[in-house]
Amino acid sequence: MKVREQEVADKKLGGILKKARTEDILVTKGKSAVLIHALDEDELFDYLFETDPRFARIIEEQREECRKAGKGIPLEKLMDEAGIQKKKPKRQN
Secondary structure (H helix, E strand, O other), X not given: OEEEEHHHHHHOHHHHHHHOOOOXXXXXXXXXXXXXXXXXXXXXXXXXXXXXXXXXXXXXXXXXXXXXXXXXXXXXXXXXXXXXXXXOOOOOO
């Protein structure tokens, strides 16, 4: 990861954005910092959905509707039906 102070970043923004395609760039000014991280199309799509309050509201409404109607499927049952084995927790030394 590259670290740049804001004054340097202001003068070289085009080059920094180009470099950010292949590595993260941390721009700092005093105690403040901004991380520039490239996203591919799928990551951008996911980010936009995950941070959209309308999407979060729709998900919560659907969860509540499933809870009230008793239509939810426990994760363990879903994994069993899909043939997915639950991973055992890693032992700590």
